Amino acid sequence: MNDQAEPKERIGVYVCHCGSNIAATVDVADVAVWAKERLGDEGVVITHDYKFMCSSLGQELIERDIKEEGLTRVVVAACSPHLHEKTFRTACARAGLNPYLCELVSIREQVSWVHSDRQAATEKAKAVVAGGVERVIHNEPLEPLHIPIHPATLVVGGGIAGIQAALELADSGHQVYLVEREPSIGGHMAQFDKTFPTMDCAACILTPKMVDAGGHPHIDLFTWSEVVRVDGFVGNFTVTIRQKPRYIDTDLCTGCGICWEKCPKRVIDDVYEAGLGYRKAVYTPFAQAVPKYPVIDPENCTYFINGKCRACEKFCPTDAIKFDQEEEFITVQVGNIILATGFDLFDARRVPQYGYGRLANVFTSLEFERLCNAAGPTNGQIVMRDGVTKPELVAVIHCVGSRDRNYNNYCSVICCMSSLKFAHLVKERTGARVYNFYIDMRTAFKDYDEFYQRVLEEGTIFVRGRVAEVTDAARLPSEDGKLIVQVEDTLAGRQRRIPVDMVILSAGLEPRHDAKAVAHQFGISCSANGWFIERHPKLDPVATMTEGIFIAGTVQGPKDIPASVSQGAAAAARVLGRINKGEIELEPVRATIDARHCSGCRICNGLCPFNAIIFHEDAMVSEINHALCQGCGTCVAACPAGAISGSSFSNEQIMSQIEGLLLFDRPVRSRHFSAV
Amino acid sequence: MNDQFEPVIIGFTCNWCSYRAADLAGTARIKYPPNIRLIRLMCSGRMDPTFVLKALAEGADGVMITGCHPGECHYLDQNYKALRRVLLLRRTIGQMGIEPGRVKLVWASAAEGVRLAQEIGHFVEEIRDMGPLNWPGRLAAAHVNGHGRDDRLMPADMMLEEVPA
Numbered sequence A: 001m002n003d004q005a006e007p008k009e010r011i012g013v014y015v016c017h018c019g020s021n022i023a024a025t026v027d028v029a030d031v032a033v034w035a036k037e038r039l040g041d042e043g044v045v046i047t048h049d050y051k052f053m054c055s056s057l058g059q060e061l062i063e064r065d066i067k068e069e070g071l072t073r074v075v076v077a078a079c080s081p082h083l084h085e086k087t088f089r090t091a092c093a094r095a096g097l098n099p100y101l102c103e104l105v106s107i108r109e110q111v112s113w114v115h116s117d118r119q120a121a122t123e124k125a126k127a128v129v130a131g132g133v134e135r136v137i138h139n140e141p142l143e144p145l146h147i148p149i150h151p152a153t154l155v156v157g158g159g160i161a162g163i164q165a166a167l168e169l170a171d172s173g174h175q176v177y178l179v180e181r182e183p184s185i186g187g188h189m190a191q192f193d194k195t196f197p198t199m200d201c202a203a204c205i206l207t208p209k210m211v212d213a214g215g216h217p218h219i220d221l222f223t224w225s226e227v228v229r230v231d232g233f234v235g236n237f238t239v240t241i242r243q244k245p246r247y248i249d250t251d252l253c254t255g256c257g258i259c260w261e262k263c264p265k266r267v268i269d270d271v272y273e274a275g276l277g278y279r280k281a282v283y284t285p286f287a288q289a290v291p292k293y294p295v296i297d298p299e300n301c302t303y304f305i306n307g308k309c310r311a312c313e314k315f316c317p318t319d320a321i322k323f324d325q326e327e328e329f330i331t332v333q334v335g336n337i338i339l340a341t342g343f344d345l346f347d348a349r350r351v352p353q354y355g356y357g358r359l360a361n362v363f364t365s366l367e368f369e370r371l372c373n374a375a376g377p378t379n380g381q382i383v384m385r386d387g388v389t390k391p392e393l394v395a396v397i398h399c400v401g402s403r404d405r406n407y408n409n410y411c412s413v414i415c416c417m418s419s420l421k422f423a424h425l426v427k428e429r430t431g432a433r434v435y436n437f438y439i440d441m442r443t444a445f446k447d448y449d450e451f452y453q454r455v456l457e458e459g460t461i462f463v464r465g466r467v468a469e470v471t472d473a474a475r476l477p478s479e480d481g482k483l484i485v486q487v488e489d490t491l492a493g494r495q496r497r498i499p500v501d502m503v504i505l506s507a508g509l510e511p512r513h514d515a516k517a518v519a520h521q522f523g524i525s526c527s528a529n530g531w532f533i534e535r536h537p538k539l540d541p542v543a544t545m546t547e548g549i550f551i552a553g554t555v556q557g558p559k560d561i562p563a564s565v566s567q568g569a570a571a572a573a574r575v576l577g578r579i580n581k582g583e584i585e586l587e588p589v590r591a592t593i594d595a596r597h598c599s600g601c602r603i604c605n606g607l608c609p610f611n612a613i614i615f616h617e618d619a620m621v622s623e624i625n626h627a628l629c630q631g632c633g634t635c636v637a638a639c640p641a642g643a644i645s646g647s648s649f650s651n652e653q654i655m656s657q658i659e660g661l662l663l664f665d666r667p668v669r670s671r672h673f674s675a676v
Numbered sequence B: 001m002n003d004q005f006e007p008v009i010i011g012f013t014c015n016w017c018s019y020r021a022a023d024l025a026g027t028a029r030i031k032y033p034p035n036i037r038l039i040r041l042m043c044s045g046r047m048d049p050t051f052v053l054k055a056l057a058e059g060a061d062g063v064m065i066t067g068c069h070p071g072e073c074h075y076l077d078q079n080y081k082a083l084r085r086v087l088l089l090r091r092t093i094g095q096m097g098i099e100p101g102r103v104k105l106v107w108a109s110a111a112e113g114v115r116l117a118q119e120i121g122h123f124v125e126e127i128r129d130m131g132p133l134n135w136p137g138r139l140a141a142a143h144v145n146g147h148g149r150d151d152r153l154m155p156a157d158m159m160l161e162e163v164p165a
């Protein structure tokens, strides 16, 4: 290091009081005076302490010093860089200093707010400032990266969130590719009869949107399809979509329905009918399906199984059945991607004491949705498993699989409301006596609590307590032939056994079973629970850590339809902003390989989580694609040749910061400093 | 202050989880001992073992490396790489005569301000029990004793030496 030599840089250090937030615990004036005295040899030429550095006067102070004192580096000791790094960098830029030559070190979150000993806190603040000063010397002027944006967008998942996102984008005149795994778009919402809290019919509000999306001139809809490959990076992804064979020529098919009428093979429909009803081997999941064309499910089709049948082919009036159709791979270019792949329902079999799958008249929430849907297997009749008997006593159990250490700790958000919806529908349609078993009633959001009041007034009985067991083992004559709900009523403070005819389990929401694989495919991450992680839980809920990949709806966490729709629209707005601008600026926190030092060992190649490192076979060196690199720095740490440097987090910066932080603790004098 | 040993600890935090946990500890005014000084990295995967050696060689008594929980790294799974490196590094420093316990890896999500503060508290106590490391002093002593090693050959500096391709 530059022993005794003239310091290269002219550094300004600014210590913030943050009102009394910092000044109450740290002697800020002392830190400023000390920095000027002790860090002068490092190039510190000016230091200030100031009430509020982030105020316009504070910023002007920095700007004036840059101009008048010719500062070449700035260190601000204040709050967390996550709060105000941008503020101070922008101030520097205004004064003509490259913004990346400014470091913000935290003496509030990391010093004054977490320590109480004034002397120790002041000493630590000094060390933190010295670390920042040593580091900033090695900061390099950087320019943001400019990446052009392809105007088309990929939306994966055609539930309500994906549909909303696709429509927003397409309505503003931009191309959208909407990929849905099932034969029709619609997602879970298409399974419901009524939606809380307004109880409007789900199909009536969803169908128009589905039809809009299906017929939109700017939406290319790929149903019965999956994304199999994603290459490239923000602005320009190349996406390969696998279109499974429908065995139907969609140019000829009119959606008349004769094929599924004639098909002799009945199959239990686990997806749309939640296992409660049947479909045929050639089918559309529901009457309002978009697109209207059916698919033949080869796993169940008699012709695919034993080579005989072809009834559908015989009867199809337009000769649209094509048994020789093959899967197709379609490649599209897009600038951004929105993932809206939704949720799976918690598998109620995992709570054996509630008897689902063992006790016939225990139903899941989705089964119940189908049961009361006019287009469902019972034409909307709420009946027991025998298909005829109306229940007289019904139990609705909240929080199944949610808020439970054994399953999921989180609250699934919608189940209190859907349980209330069930109570209301049972009352309205059967007049049965309804018990709702809840832990806490969660009816936040607009008009939700009003709905709760309404259900209370309708006479539903609310029992507060987690149900211990649902059993058919009667102890009393009155329990004979019933399901008995055993619960500790925590308001009455006693155990209760309540006999009922039917039990509805409000199972929670879980991440899709394949969420991890999908996250991996698109280069984003999942939380420990498996929900996709947003860039910021409060301030950036629809962006992800991977540039160009957005998330919307229940993929991000449990939520209701209004919130899913809002996120779909929000994700679309984020994408639109980029399309309109034509390019984005990216933080230049990137790694770079110095080809002269690269030995071509390829160690780094496999480490990069974003496949940003390419190997040039001809020159035998690796190179980093800056649009793909997200700057994690793993390769920098791994390169045995030291050929990779990471901007903003270079070895020199970090090593010097370590030196700075420890400058005044070294028991032995190795530098031109003496210990404090 | 009384004359109990006050260790100096360098902490490496990743930008997305543990640094935010530290921010949260601050916002929530959760107190922990002032013995730790944090450095922000983008990810625990950036953790170069030489950073740890450097910190110890510059006078730190312990080093704490923190990152997102396994499966939550914002760069997918780089924290697993950090884990592997730390395990190896603990073996290496053991062979250099330094207690492996002076290097500790802690996972902390952005929500775990309390936990991070507790972990810091524990670690400070653990290091306090181990006593000062005084690596620079020991190296200088070795030099004075005529072992023929000088400052330039401090292990950390050795590793810093650029290896030509």
Ligand SMILES: Cc1cc2nc3c(=O)[nH]c(=O)nc-3n(C[C@H](O)[C@H](O)[C@H](O)COP(=O)(O)OP(=O)(O)OC[C@H]3O[C@@H](n4cnc5c(N)ncnc54)[C@H](O)[C@@H]3O)c2cc1C
Binding pocket: A156, A157, A158, A159, A160, A161, A162, A179, A180, A181, A182, A185, A186, A187, A188, A189, A192, A194, A195, A196, A197, A225, A226, A227, A340, A341, A342, A343, A345, A365, A366, A369, A414, A418, A421, A512, A518, A552, A553, A554, A555, A559, A560, A561, A562, A564
């Ligand atoms: C029983 C029950 C009742 C409810 N009642 C109400 C209510 O009354 N009111 C209300 O506001 N909310 C209600 N909700 C919540 C509501 O269901 C959700 O908020 C909403 O459906 C979320 O929409 P989504 O688009 O995020 O997900 P989904 O509806 O799950 O849609 C996701 C879509 O993505 C597709 N997909 C998944 N993976 C892939 C892949 N890899 N590739 C391509 N496509 C894929 C799926 O096939 C699906 O079509 C209820 C939920 C339940 C469980």
Ligand code: SF4
Binding pocket: A593, A597, A598, A599, A600, A601, A602, A603, A604, A605, A621, A622, A638, A639, A640, A641, A642, A643, A644
């Ligand atoms: S690890 Fe370093 S030397 Fe090896 S290929 Fe990558 S950049 Fe080149």
Ligand code: SF4
Binding pocket: A590, A591, A607, A608, A609, A610, A611, A612, A613, A624, A628, A629, A630, A631, A632, A633, A634, A635, A636, A646
């Ligand atoms: S810094 Fe991380 S993201 Fe960038 S090239 Fe290296 S390993 Fe990949």
Ligand code: FES
Binding pocket: B014, B015, B016, B017, B018, B042, B043, B044, B045, B066, B067, B068, B072, B073, B074, B075, B078, B079
């Ligand atoms: S981003 Fe936190 S460990 Fe990788």
